Amino acid sequence: MASMPIAVDRAEKVDRAEKFEKVCSILNRFGRRPSGLIPILQAIQHEYHYLPEEVLTYVATSLDVPPARIFGVATFYAHFALEPKGKHVIRICDGTACHVKQSLPVLNALHKKLGTSEKNKTTPDMMFTVETVACLGACGLAPVVVIDEQVYGQITPERAVGLVDDIKAMETLLENAIPPAAEQPSAEDCHD
Amino acid sequence: MTNAELVPFVLGNVNGSGTLAQVRRVVICAGTGCMANGAMKVFEQFKREITNSGLRVILELRPEAAGDEVRLSKSGCQGFCQMGPLVSVLPDGILYTKVRSEDVAEIVQQTLAGGNVVERLLYKDPSTRKSCRGLEDNPFYSRQNRLVLHECGFLDPEDIHEYILHGGYQAARKAFVEMSPEEICKTITDSGLRGRGGGGFPTGRKWDAARVQNSTKKYVICNGDEGDPGAFMNRSVMEGNPHSVIEGLMIAARAIGATETLVYVRAEYPLAVERMRRAVADAEREGILGKNVFGTGLPVKCEVMEGAGAFVCGEETAMIASIEGQRGMPRPKPPFPAQSGLWGKPTIINNVETLAHVSRILNVGPEAFRSIGTKDSPGTKTFALTGHVANTGLVEVPFGTTLREIVLNIGGGVTDDAGKIWKTGFKAVQIGGPSGGCLTEEHLDLPLAYESLRSVGAMVGSGGLVAMNQGTCMVSIARFFMEFTQRESCGKCVLCREGTKQLLALLDDVIEGRADAGTIDLLEKLGHAVQAGSLCGLGKTAPNPVLSTLRYFRKEYEEHIFEKRCRTGRCKALLRPEINQLKCKGCGLCIKACPTQAITGEKTKPHHIDPELCIKCGACATACKIHAVEGI
Numbered sequence: 071m072a073s074m075p076i077a078v079d080r081a082e083k084v085d086r087a088e089k090f091e092k093v094c095s096i097l098n099r100f101g102r103r104p105s106g107l108i109p110i111l112q113a114i115q116h117e118y119h120y121l122p123e124e125v126l127t128y129v130a131t132s133l134d135v136p137p138a139r140i141f142g143v144a145t146f147y148a149h150f151a152l153e154p155k156g157k158h159v160i161r162i163c164d165g166t167a168c169h170v171k172q173s174l175p176v177l178n179a180l181h182k183k184l185g186t187s188e189k190n191k192t193t194p195d196m197m198f199t200v201e202t203v204a205c206l207g208a209c210g211l212a213p214v215v216v217i218d219e220q221v222y223g224q225i226t227p228e229r230a231v232g233l234v235d236d237i238k239a240m241e242t243l244l245e246n247a248i249p250p251a252a253e254q255p256s257a258e259d260c261h262d
Numbered sequence: 263m264t265n266a267e268l269v270p271f272v273l274g275n276v277n278g279s280g281t282l283a284q285v286r287r288v289v290i291c292a293g294t295g296c297m298a299n300g301a302m303k304v305f306e307q308f309k310r311e312i313t314n315s316g317l318r319v320i321l322e323l324r325p326e327a328a329g330d331e332v333r334l335s336k337s338g339c340q341g342f343c344q345m346g347p348l349v350s351v352l353p354d355g356i357l358y359t360k361v362r363s364e365d366v367a368e369i370v371q372q373t374l375a376g377g378n379v380v381e382r383l384l385y386k387d388p389s390t391r392k393s394c395r396g397l398e399d400n401p402f403y404s405r406q407n408r409l410v411l412h413e414c415g416f417l418d419p420e421d422i423h424e425y426i427l428h429g430g431y432q433a434a435r436k437a438f439v440e441m442s443p444e445e446i447c448k449t450i451t452d453s454g455l456r457g458r459g460g461g462g463f464p465t466g467r468k469w470d471a472a473r474v475q476n477s478t479k480k481y482v483i484c485n486g487d488e489g490d491p492g493a494f495m496n497r498s499v500m501e502g503n504p505h506s507v508i509e510g511l512m513i514a515a516r517a518i519g520a521t522e523t524l525v526y527v528r529a530e531y532p533l534a535v536e537r538m539r540r541a542v543a544d545a546e547r548e549g550i551l552g553k554n555v556f557g558t559g560l561p562v563k564c565e566v567m568e569g570a571g572a573f574v575c576g577e578e579t580a581m582i583a584s585i586e587g588q589r590g591m592p593r594p595k596p597p598f599p600a601q602s603g604l605w606g607k608p609t610i611i612n613n614v615e616t617l618a619h620v621s622r623i624l625n626v627g628p629e630a631f632r633s634i635g636t637k638d639s640p641g642t643k644t645f646a647l648t649g650h651v652a653n654t655g656l657v658e659v660p661f662g663t664t665l666r667e668i669v670l671n672i673g674g675g676v677t678d679d680a681g682k683i684w685k686t687g688f689k690a691v692q693i694g695g696p697s698g699g700c701l702t703e704e705h706l707d708l709p710l711a712y713e714s715l716r717s718v719g720a721m722v723g724s725g726g727l728v729a730m731n732q733g734t735c736m737v738s739i740a741r742f743f744m745e746f747t748q749r750e751s752c753g754k755c756v757l758c759r760e761g762t763k764q765l766l767a768l769l770d771d772v773i774e775g776r777a778d779a780g781t782i783d784l785l786e787k788l789g790h791a792v793q794a795g796s797l798c799g800l801g802k803t804a805p806n807p808v809l810s811t812l813r814y815f816r817k818e819y820e821e822h823i824f825e826k827r828c829r830t831g832r833c834k835a836l837l838r839p840e841i842n843q844l845k846c847k848g849c850g851l852c853i854k855a856c857p858t859q860a861i862t863g864e865k866t867k868p869h870h871i872d873p874e875l876c877i878k879c880g881a882c883a884t885a886c887k888i889h890a891v892e893g894i
Contacts, residue, residue: 107587108570112529146589146752148571149529166492166695166728167648169742172679204573204746206530207494209648210295210343210655219532221298 092117093125097132104133107143111150120151148204156192156199158237162230163214165205173213177202179227183234197241198234285320285333286374287352288312291415293339293501294494294533296346300362301336304347307363308334311370332374335424338502338537340415341656342402345385350415355396358383388652388674388683402653405672407634409642410618411658414502419537422544425505431550433621434512438556441624443473446517450620453628454640459485459576459613460697460723460799462639462712465620468610471600472518475608480520483604483611484511486527486534487581489573490695491746493726495644496614498656500527500534503618504541508564510617512555513624515562518610523564526581529571538566573696573750577798578603578611580752591752592798613724615644635661639711649728650677650687657727659710665691666706669729676731687731690814694723696743696750697803699810700736719810721803735832736815737822741769743807747800757795761788762804769808774835777823786812831894837878838893843868845890855885 096113100106110129115121121144130137144150162168162177180186180200184193192199208214211223215230222233290296290305312319318331340348345359351373358369358380365383372378384393385400394400408415418424425431437446451466472480484507488496500507511523525542527535542564545551553561567585574580575590582604584590603609619641623631632640639661645668648654652674659668669676669691676687690700693710699720701708708714715721730739748762768785771777789805789812796802812819821827828836841852841861846868853861853869860876863869871882871891883891 103587105587108584109567112568112570142589143587146572147569150570164491166692166726166742167654169491170649170728170730170734170739203530204489204571204750205491205493206294207488207497207528208294208298208343209492209494209646210346211298212648212654214298221294223295223298 090125090128093128094132097129102133104135104139107133107140108147111140111144115150120154123152153192154196156196158197158218159199159201160234161201161203161206161216163204163206163208163212163216164202165207165209165212167209168205168213171212175227176213176215176225176230179231180234183231198237285331286354287333287335287350288374289335289337289350289352289416291338291340291346291348292336292419293341293343293346293498294531295339295343296348297533299346299360301347303363304349304361304366305334305336307366308349308370311366312374315370315375317370317374335418336420337416338414338419339498339656340502341411341498341658342653343656344654349383350396355398357385357394357396357400359385401674402655402657402672405667406658407642407660408658409622409634410499410506410615410644411502411656413506414498417503419502419504420540422505422541422548425503426548429625430505430621431509433624434509434516434550435556436624437513437516438558438560441516443517443519446513446624447473449628450517450623453623453631454638455616455619455623455631456639456712457613458615458619458643458725460694460721462722465612465616468600468612469514469517471598472520472608472610475518475601477608479522479605479607480518481604481607481609482511482514482518482520482523483581483585483609484523484525484614484617485576485578485581485611486525486531486538486614487569487576488528488531488614488724489576489750490697490724490726492648492692492695492728493646493724495646495656495725497528497531497534499614499618499644500525500531501537504534504537505545506618506621507538507614508541508545508551510612510620511564512551512562513620514610514612514617516560518608520610521561521563523562524585524604525564525566526575526585527566527568529569535566535568542566572752573746574752574798574800577800580798581611582609589752591754592800594797615725636709636711638713643710643722643725645725645727647673647727647729649692650679650684650731650734651675651729652677652681652683661711662709664707664709665701668710668727670706673729676729678731679733684731687733688729689732689734690730690736692728692730692739692743692807693726694721694806695726696746697721697799697806698723698726699806700739700814702814719806719813721806733830733832735828735830736811736818737769737772737828738832740808740811741766741773744769744804747804751800751804755796755798755801757792758797758801758804761792761795762801764788765792765805765808772819772822773828773833775822775826779823781823782812782816782819834878838873839871839876839878839880839882839891840893841869841871841882842890842892845888847888847890849887851885851887852882852891855881857881 100110126140127137130140164173184198186200191201206214213225215222215225290301292301312332320331320333347361349358349361368380372380386393397403447466447470455465456462486496486500515523525538551562551564555562569575572590575584577592578599580590580592599609635641642658642660644658647657657672675683678684690702692700712722744766748766751758751762753759789809792805793802826836848866858875858877860872861869880894883894
C-alpha cells in the first residue's frame with residue numbers, strides 16, 4: 071500500500087468505505103448475530119454477486135467470530151461463490167431427469183462454445199459463467215437450462231449454443247449503440 | 263362484498279364455501295414449468311382478449327356474479343409440466359395444453375363466448391391417440407387420487423382469501439380452539455400418517471415425543487430442502503398451496519406447544535420461496551399468524567429461510583446446524599431433535615408433504631384418512647414421475663398402487679430418446695433418488711409402500727420416480743448417483759467421505775474398461791462398509807444405487823468388466839467401432855469426416871478403422887449413408 075500513489079490510495083479508500091457501508095447495513099438488518107450468518111452471506115452475495123475475501127474478513131470482525139468459521143460456512147454451501155461470476159450465468163440442470171434426457175451433451179457443447187471447463191467456469195472476458203446445478207425441480211421440461219433466471223426447457227446442444235449466440239449478438243449491439251439504446255429484446259422467443 | 267370482507271364471516275362458519283357463486287373461471291397454471299413455457303404471456307393475453315370480447319374480467323372471487331363475468335386466475339403447479347402452459351376452463355372442465363398467447367383469442371371466442379371446445383389444444387393420449395376434453399377422461403389425471411395436490415391446480419396460491427373461502431385454516435382453528443395438544447397428537451397417531459420425506463417415521467409419535475418435553479421454548483421446522491435430484495413434489499406444494507403448509511405448521515406448533523415455526527426452503531426454488539414468504543405475510547396480516555391466534559392468546563410466529571445449496575441439509579440435524587448459521591453437518595442421534603434440537607430446544611422437523619396432509623386429517627378425521635392406502639402406509643403419496651415416460655409430472659396415488667399403474671398407465675408408457683412410445687422399452691425405475699434403488703420389470707406389480715420397497719432394496723424416499731428405457735446404461739446411472747453423493751458428502755464421517763470417492767473410482771474403472779474380476783466384490787464390500795460407518799442418512803444410503811443395480815443388473819456389470827462391452831453404447835471407452843466389410847462401398851465419406859485420420863482404404867474398396875488412432879467420436883457413423891459403421 072505504502073508504495074502506491076496517494077491518489078489511487080485515496081480512491082481505493084473511498085471505494086472501500088462504500089463497500090463496507092453496504093455490508094454494514096446488511097449486518098444491521100440481521101441484527102449482527104452470528105446465528106444469522108447464512109442469510110447475511112446470501113444478502114452480501116446478492117449485492118456483489120460473489121463473496122469478496124475482504125468483505126468476509128470484515129464480517130468476521132463485526133460478528134466477533136473467527137474468520138475461519140465464516141470461510142468454513144462460505145465454502146460449505148454450493149450457492150456461495152468466492153470468485154466473481156460472469157455477466158451472464160448459464161446453469162445447466164444435471165438432476166436425474168435431465169441427466170437421463172442427455173443434459174451432458176448440452177454442457178459439453180456450451181463448454182466447447184465458450185472455452186470454459188469444469189475448473190474454469192467463467193470466460194476470461196467475464197461475460198459468461200457456465201455451471202451445473204443438482205436439480206431445479208422443473209423435471210417435466212428436462213433437460214433444462216437457466217440463463218440469467220430465464221428457464222429454457224427441452225433444450226438441445228444446438229439450441230443452447232444458439233442462445234449464447236443471441237446473447238453475444240445482443241451484447242455487441244449494446245456495446246456499439248451510442249447513446250445506449252433501449253434494452254434489446256432478450257432471447258425470449260426462443261423457448262417453446 | 264370483496265374477498266377480504268368475506269373472510270371473518272367464513273372463518274366463523276365451517277360451511278363457508280357455500281357462499282361462493284359459480285362464476286366461469288379460466289385458470290392458468292403458474293408453476294415453474296408453465297411459467298418457463300410462457301404462462302404469464304398467456305395470462306396477460308387472456309386479460310386483453312376477454313376485455314375486448316365484451317365479457318367482464320374479474321380477478322377476485324365474489325359472492326354474487328353477473329352472467330357476463332369471467333374470473334381469470336393463476337394456480338400453482340398442476341403437475342402436468344411437460345404439456346404446459348396449461349389452461350383450464352371451469353365449470354366446463356376443459357383442459358387445454360401447450361397454450362401459446364396466439365391461441366388465446368380462439369379460446370375466448372370459441373369456448374368462453376361460444377361454448378365450444380378448441381379441439382387442437384386438447385391433450386392427445388399418446389398410446390390411444392384420443393383427445394381428452396378434461397381431467398376426467400385424461401388418464402394422467404383420472405387414475406390419480408389427488409388430495410394434497412387437488413388444490414394446487416385450482417386455488418390461486420397468492421390469494422389467502424381463496425384458501426380461506428375453500429375451508430382453509432378451519433383445521434387450525436379447530437386445533438387451537440377446540441382441541442388439546444394431546445388430542446391433536448392422538449388424532450395424527452390414529453391416522454397413521456408417516457413422514458413423507460423418506461424415513462416414514464410415524465408423525466404422531468414424533469409430535470408426542472416433543473409434546474411431553476418440559477421446555478418453555480419449542481420449535482417446528484418445515485423441511486422444504488428437497489435436494490433429491492429428479493423430484494419436485496415439495497416445490498409444487500409450496501408454490502401451489504403455501505397456506506396448507508402454514509396451516510400444518512400451526513397445527514404442529516399447537517400440538518407440541520411451540521411458538522416459533524420455520525420453513526427451510528431450497529435455494530434452487532426461487533418461486534417457492536417467494537410464494538411462501540408472501541403466504542406468511544398474508545397470514546400475519548389477516549391475524550391468523552401472530553400474537554393471538556384465533557383469540558386463544560397463544561402466539562405463533564413463522565419465518566421462511568432460504569437454504570444455501572447443500573443436499574445434506576435435508577437431514578434433520580444438519581438442517582438445524584444450517585439454521586444456526588453453521589456448516590450443515592449432522593450430529594449423532596440421540597439426543598433426537600424432539601428432545602434437543604434447534605438451539606438445544608425440543609424441535610420437530612416435518613416434510614412439506616407431511617404437513618400438507620395434517621389439516622385434511624383434522625377436517626375429515628383419522629378414519630377417513632386411513633381408508634385410503636395400505637394398513638401400514640395409509641393415505642396418498644405424491645411421486646414426481648420423470649425420465650423416459652410419455653407423461654411426466656406429479657402423480658398422487660394411494661400407497662399400495664403398483665408401479666405398472668404409475669409408469670405405464672398414468673405415465674402413458676415408456677418412450678425412446680425421441681419421445682415416441684416404445685412398447686417394449688421399459689428397463690427400470692429409479693425410486694428415491696440418490697438414496698434409493700432401482701426397480702425392474704419384475705417389480706411392476708409390487709404395491710408401492712414403505713415396507714414393500716424396503717424389502718426389495720429400494721425406498722420411498724422423497725418420491726422421485728425416474729423411468730429409464732432400454733437405452734440407459736445402469737452402471738452409468740449408478741455412477742451418476744455416486745458422483746452426486748460423493749460431491750454432497752459433508753466430510754464428517756471418514757467412510758462416507760473416502761468411501762464414496764473410492765466407490766466412484768471403482769465405477770469409473772468399470773465404465774472405462776479397467777475393472778477386473780475383483781471389482782464387483784470390492785464394490786459390494788465397500789458399499790456395505792459405507793452404510794455401516796456413516797452417521798446420517800446420506801452416507802447410510804449413498805451406496806444403495808450401486809448395490810441395487812448390482813443386485814438387479816449384475817449381468818451388465820459383468821459385460822462391462824469381462825467382455826469390455828456396454829450393451830447400450832453409452833460407455834464411450836468400451837466402444838469398438840468397426841466398418842462392416844460386406845456393407846461398405848468405399849465411398850470415402852468416413853475418411854473425410856474422421857478428425858484423426860484413423861480410417862484408411864482405397865476408393866470402392868471396404869475401408870478400415872485403426873483402433874489406435876480412433877477417438878470414438880462417431881463422426882464416421884454420422885457421415886456414412888448406408889450405416890456400415892457399427893459398434894458406435
